Amino acid sequence: xxxxxxRAGIPIVHVTNLTKISEGIGAHxxxxxxxVLHVFGNPSLPKKQEEGFRKExxxxxxxxxxxxxxxxxxxxxxx
Amino acid sequence: xxxxxxxxxxxxxFYAGMGGEDTASVGVSVKEEPxxxxxxxxxxxxxxxEIVATIICGDNYIAEHTEEVCREFVELVKxxxxxxxxxxxxxxxxxxxxxCGAATAAVTEQxxxxxxxxxYAENPGTDLYKDRAYILQTENNAAKMREAMKSVxxxxxxxxxxxxxxxxxxxxxxxxxxxxxxxxxxxxxxxxISMLLAKYYGQNFHTEVVMPNHEDIPLPVLDxxxxxxxxxxxxxxxxxxxxxxxxxxxxxxKYFCKYSFQDADTLRxxxxxxxxxxxxxxxxxxxPNRLVPVDAVVKLKKEGKIGEVLNSYYTTAGVMTPxxxxxxxxxGIAEDLKKNEVDAVILTST
Numbered sequence: 290x291x292x293x294x295x296r297a298g299i300p301i302v303h304v305t306n307l308t309k310i311s312e313g314i315g316a317h318x319x320x321x322x323x324x325v326l327h328v329f330g331n332p333s334l335p336k337k338q339e340e341g342f343r344k345e346x347x348x349x350x351x352x353x354x355x356x357x358x359x360x361x362x363x364x365x366x367x368x
Numbered sequence: 369x370x371x372x373x374x375x376x377x378x379x380x381x382f383y384a385g386m387g388g389e390d391t392a393s394v395g396v397s398v399k400e401e402p403x404x405x406x407x408x409x410x411x412x413x414x415x416x417x418e419i420v421a422t423i424i425c426g427d428n429y430i431a432e433h434t435e436e437v438c439r440e441f442v443e444l445v446k447x448x449x450x451x452x453x454x455x456x457x458x459x460x461x462x463x464x465x466x467x468c469g470a471a472t473a474a475v476t477e478q479x480x481x482x483x484x485x486x487x488y489a490e491n492p493g494t495d496l497y498k499d500r501a502y503i504l505q506t507e508n509n510a511a512k513m514r515e516a517m518k519s520v521x522x523x524x525x526x527x528x529x530x531x532x533x534x535x536x537x538x539x540x541x542x543x544x545x546x547x548x549x550x551x552x553x554x555x556x557x558x559x560x561i562s563m564l565l566a567k568y569y570g571q572n573f574h575t576e577v578v579m580p581n582h583e584d585i586p587l588p589v590l591d592x593x594x595x596x597x598x599x600x601x602x603x604x605x606x607x608x609x610x611x612x613x614x615x616x617x618x619x620x621x622k623y624f625c626k627y628s629f630q631d632a633d634t635l636r637x638x639x640x641x642x643x644x645x646x647x648x649x650x651x652x653x654x655x656p657n658r659l660v661p662v663d664a665v666v667k668l669k670k671e672g673k674i675g676e677v678l679n680s681y682y683t684t685a686g687v688m689t690p691x692x693x694x695x696x697x698x699x700g701i702a703e704d705l706k707k708n709e710v711d712a713v714i715l716t717s718t
Contacts, residue, residue, distance in 0.1 A: 290602065290604065290624075290694050290695075290698035290701060290715065291698070292585055292698060293695055293697075293698025293699045293701070293702050294698055294701060294702045294705065294713055294715070295586075295587075295588050296585050296698075297588075297702035297703070297705065297706060298588045299702065299705055299706075299711065299713055300589060300590050300711075300712045301588075301712065301715055302714050303715050303717065304714060304716045304717070305716065305718075307717065311717070315583070315584060315585065317587050322716065324651075325718050326647055326648055326650075326651045326652070326718070327651040327652060327655075327659070328605070328658065328659060328716040328717070328718065329657065329658050329660075329661040329664070329716065330651055330652075330655060330658025330659075332651050332654070332655075332658075339655075340657075340664070343657065343658070343661050343664045344664040344667055344668065346661075347661050347664040347665060347668060347714065348668065348673070350714050351594055351599075351668070351673070351674065351712075354590055354594070354597075354712045355590055355593075355594060357589065358587070363584075
């Protein structure tokens with residue numbers, strides 16, 4: 290799905306813990322989530338702090354949308 | 369080794385010096401010596417190899433009678449007791465590429481000797497046969513014959529020596545290469561352990577689970593600052609409204625769904641459930657924003673960090689869903705994103 294959305298010319302960040310698979314299919318922007326079970330969550334934190342954590346992770350994804358992979362690399366990957 | 373390794377080389381009428389399009393309909397003929405690019409191949413393969421026969425076939429003929437010609441090739445390879453089969457390289461020549469791919473696949477599968485060809489990525493023969501034969505990557509320009517033949521010769525030599533051949537990306541061949549034959553009379557654990565041992569000792573082995581090799585898509589870039597974009601959220605984690613109104617299946621998905629959260633600034637757990645058989649979704653049920661981070665993006669919109677948020681999210685269950693189906697979902701979602709003038713996407717995968 291990521292690649293078809295990229296094909297349409299729309300920048301996309303794939304947020305997942307299976308970053309190797311994402312890299313393997315050729316996604317360009319990959320961000321490691323907190324866990325397979327809660328990509329944008331961190332249940333070990335109190336609710337308010339978890340919301341802050343989530344917002345920061347979304348901001349990181351947004352920043353990645355404005356960036357490109359380094360020269361010679363296919364994907365921009367934040368582990 | 370005193371006896372030379374016997375090679376059969378297939379080329380078309382053009383490379384055989386018989387002419388161009390005017391002779392493209394000629395059938396199969398054999399010369400018991402290297403011909404045309406075969407001379408280069410002979411030199412590159414070196415002293416321990418001998419080109420025992422060159423098979424020549426017109427491009428129209430092989431394209432129109434592919435199966436029949438391949439049968440003939442297989443018989444010839446057997447007749448000459450060849451140890452190695454090389455086709456082309458065919459670069460971006462369509463019919464020749466089809467011939468190269470088909471012949472290499474036929475010899476690989478039916479004679480089970482090392483076989484290799486080389487084609488340009490967009491050659492129609494590449495797509496058709498890249499998962500049945502070793503098709504090395506070449507440029508689309510036949511002027512690069514020397515480089516292409518060099519990689520063919522080196523790769524062929526490694527096949528003959530039973531050298532370790534890694535995946536296509538590393539080794540420079542298209543697709544996944546020859547199909548793997550699995551001997552089901554050997555139990556899976558034993559096959560797995562032999563594979564592991566082979567890997568440990570640096571010997572050749574092939575995975576039974578081939579990851580598809582994927583085409584490159586140009587990098588899309590934002591054409592406006594973040595503060596002006598419209599962002600959308602997509603997930604394959606199976607988040608659906610309570611009651612699963614569209615009966616989205618939890619595995620082997622057939623469609624994706626789009627659900628509006630209207631002007632909500634967070635996804636409330638009482639409104640959602642998960643239809644996804646592939647992960648423990650307790651954490652998402654507790655707080656759906658952990659999968660589809662609506663609360664965070666709405667906050668960021670209010671802060672002016674992003675311009676707008678599409679107030680619907682797209683969802684499917686990415687479990688046991690074939691690549692081709694995922695591709696279709698992607699196309700459908702992309703079309704709808706375009707319609708809604710979305711500039712950027714965050715997609716979560718569990």
